[in-house]
Amino acid sequence: MKVLKFGGTSVGTVKNMQHVKDIITDGTKKIVVLSAMSGTTNTLVSIASDIFNKTPNQAVDTINKMHESYFVVIDELLVDDSFNSDVKNYATEIFNFLLEATYLEYSKNLENKILAQGELLSTYMFNAYLKQEGISSSLLPALDFMRINSAKEPDLVSIKEKFGGVLETTPESDIYITQGFICLDENDDVSNLQRGGSDYTATIIGAVIHAEEVQIWTDIDGMHNNDPRFVENTHPISNLSFDEAAELAYFGAKILHPQTVLPVREDGIPVRLKNTMDPAADGTLISSDTSENGIKAIAAKDNITAIKIKSGRMLQAYGFLKKVFEVFETYETSIDMITTSEVAVSLTIDDDKNLDRIVSELEKIASIEVDKNQTIVCLVGHSIVSHDSTFKLFQILQDVKIRMISYGGSRNNISLLINSNDKITTLNKLNDYLFELVTL
Numbered sequence: 542m543k544v545l546k547f548g549g550t551s552v553g554t555v556k557n558m559q560h561v562k563d564i565i566t567d568g569t570k571k572i573v574v575l576s577a578m579s580g581t582t583n584t585l586v587s588i589a590s591d592i593f594n595k596t597p598n599q600a601v602d603t604i605n606k607m608h609e610s611y612f613v614v615i616d617e618l619l620v621d622d623s624f625n626s627d628v629k630n631y632a633t634e635i636f637n638f639l640l641e642a643t644y645l646e647y648s649k650n651l652e653n654k655i656l657a658q659g660e661l662l663s664t665y666m667f668n669a670y671l672k673q674e675g676i677s678s679s680l681l682p683a684l685d686f687m688r689i690n691s692a693k694e695p696d697l698v699s700i701k702e703k704f705g706g707v708l709e710t711t712p713e714s715d716i717y718i719t720q721g722f723i724c725l726d727e728n729d730d731v732s733n734l735q736r737g738g739s740d741y742t743a744t745i746i747g748a749v750i751h752a753e754e755v756q757i758w759t760d761i762d763g764m765h766n767n768d769p770r771f772v773e774n775t776h777p778i779s780n781l782s783f784d785e786a787a788e789l790a791y792f793g794a795k796i797l798h799p800q801t802v803l804p805v806r807e808d809g810i811p812v813r814l815k816n817t818m819d820p821a822a823d824g825t826l827i828s829s830d831t832s833e834n835g836i837k838a839i840a841a842k843d844n845i846t847a848i849k850i851k852s853g854r855m856l857q858a859y860g861f862l863k864k865v866f867e868v869f870e871t872y873e874t875s876i877d878m879i880t881t882s883e884v885a886v887s888l889t890i891d892d893d894k895n896l897d898r899i900v901s902e903l904e905k906i907a908s909i910e911v912d913k914n915q916t917i918v919c920l921v922g923h924s925i926v927s928h929d930s931t932f933k934l935f936q937i938l939q940d941v942k943i944r945m946i947s948y949g950g951s952r953n954n955i956s957l958l959i960n961s962n963d964k965i966t967t968l969n970k971l972n973d974y975l976f977e978l979v980t981l
């Protein structure tokens with residue numbers, strides 16, 4: 542069986558939902574994972590932050606507007622009276638829950654429950670639509686099987702067992718629809734797989750059912766070789782290995798949630814990225830195939846903070862790096878890039894929530910310099926570190942100020958840290974020369 546995930550824009554309008562219906566009704570049984578309609582999760586985040594900021598009237602306004610716009614969609618999508626009123630009743634319960642939430646004290650649990658409503662709405666609505674169109678479909682409630690543990694990792698053993706149970710008790714159908722993103726945590730509270738996490742839901746399900754393939758349907762025709770928002774002449778990459786895709790997703794290629802390929806990599810279950818608006822386009826196939834060498838793609842990740850930790854006296858001593866890493870562990874902050882010299886260590890983080898506390902801890906053992914507004918530019922390709930064209934890099938970037946460079950951490954990645962102001966120029970230069978649109 543295949544698992545197909547459709548993102549926010551794919552279910553963002555009635556027309557797009559009709560496209561999704563055409564794509565999934567090819568006569569084969571499948572599991573369909575849906576995101577919330579585009580914009581909905583952002584709106585829910587704003588409702589939660591109004592509750593946090595004690596501006597409930599603003600939240601109530603937003604909820605009423607959301608209610609109205611959902612009813613417009615429901616009227617357009619569900620022309621059959623009984624489906625129409627059933628979905629309106631369900632949606633009204635959700636909007637009532639949100640209105641009640643505006644009277645409550647903010648808590649992370651409340652926020653997570655609020656954020657879960659988008660996927661609950663989209664799946665309920667879409668399932669009713671398929672039934673109205675005479676298609677055999679059933680809902681598999683994600684909260685009945687999707688679970689993360691205390692380390693916020695998917696609990697694959699429990700998911701597998703529970704998913705089997707849910708499937709057994711669900712009426713036999715051609716299409717099984719479930720919510721992306723949402724899950725329970727180790728205390729059985731509603732939680733989620735982080736923003737964009739519906740991709741992750743799809744590959745987790747793919748792994749537990751040992752799917753034939755996982756397809757991620759978005760509004761772009763695959764993973765591009767550079768960021769199309771900043772660079773012209775990019776093109777979709779037809780094949781990527783799991784490692785290449787993981788590096789790209791982590792370092793900024795927005796099309797995939799960073800953890801997406803992890804659950805399926807070990808079993809070699811292919812992941813295909815496809816475009817709902819252009820289903821005939823090839824898209825990108827992510828698989829175990831590592832036969833192509835050389836630079837395949839460039840991605841950039843913004844909002845990076847670089848921290849330089851300088852201590853000539855301590856660096857040569859055993860255990861200095863251990864002390865440094867312990868500080869980051871204490872504040873649950875992961876490190877992206879790291880470079881060392883005899884007298885200093887530079888590293889980067891993208892989550893600067895605890896920066897002040899991290900810096901004051903580090904100041905006990907070394908002198909610290911912090912640079913904000915940095916960007917990681919990441920070059921990815923199988924065996925990129927030994928490919929001929931890689932050595933042009935320094936020539937190409939001779940006018941760009943590089944703050945850090947990471948080479949050899951893996952064979953498939955070279956990362957550069959630059960000032961964010963230089964990002965667009967750097968991406969364009971690399972694009973022109975590395976992909977040989979212009980020769981040096």
Ligand code: ASP
Nearest residue numbers: 576582722736737738739
């Ligand atoms: N709806 C969630 C978000 O907007 C999850 C997803 O779309 O993947 O982040």
